[in-house]
Amino acid sequence: MLFLARMDVAFPAHLTKEQIDDFQVREKEYSGQLQNSGKMAGIWRIVGEYANHSLFDVDSNDELHAILSGFPMYPYMSIKVTPLAKHPNSIR
Numbered sequence: 001m002l003f004l005a006r007m008d009v010a011f012p013a014h015l016t017k018e019q020i021d022d023f024q025v026r027e028k029e030y031s032g033q034l035q036n037s038g039k040m041a042g043i044w045r046i047v048g049e050y051a052n053h054s055l056f057d058v059d060s061n062d063e064l065h066a067i068l069s070g071f072p073m074y075p076y077m078s079i080k081v082t083p084l085a086k087h088p089n090s091i092r
């Protein structure tokens with residue numbers, strides 16, 4: 001099952017630069033593991049925003065929820081998920 005997720009990140013003002021750096025290091029590690037496993041098929045920066053579009057290839061809604069809620073930055077992310085179905089005009 002394919003899902004497109006838009007993740008917007010907003011850190012609260014009280015976090016220090018060191019805390020934010022630590023979140024970014026842990027996020028990169030978690031994201032890398034998901035990409036290596038194939039569960040995260042890709043991630044793209046949305047130009048000009050602290051946000052991304054990510055493509056997930058998972059077995060269930062529950063699996064996607066577990067993956068999304070496992071992101072270290074999850075408490076500071078707003079996430080919108082779009083389920084994807086094959087387009088009738090797709091040639092792939």
Ligand SMILES: O=C(O)C[C@H]1C=CC(=O)O1
Binds near residue numbers: 007050
């Ligand atoms: O867009 C970001 O930088 C936040 C984040 C969410 C997943 C990821 O790998 O990084």
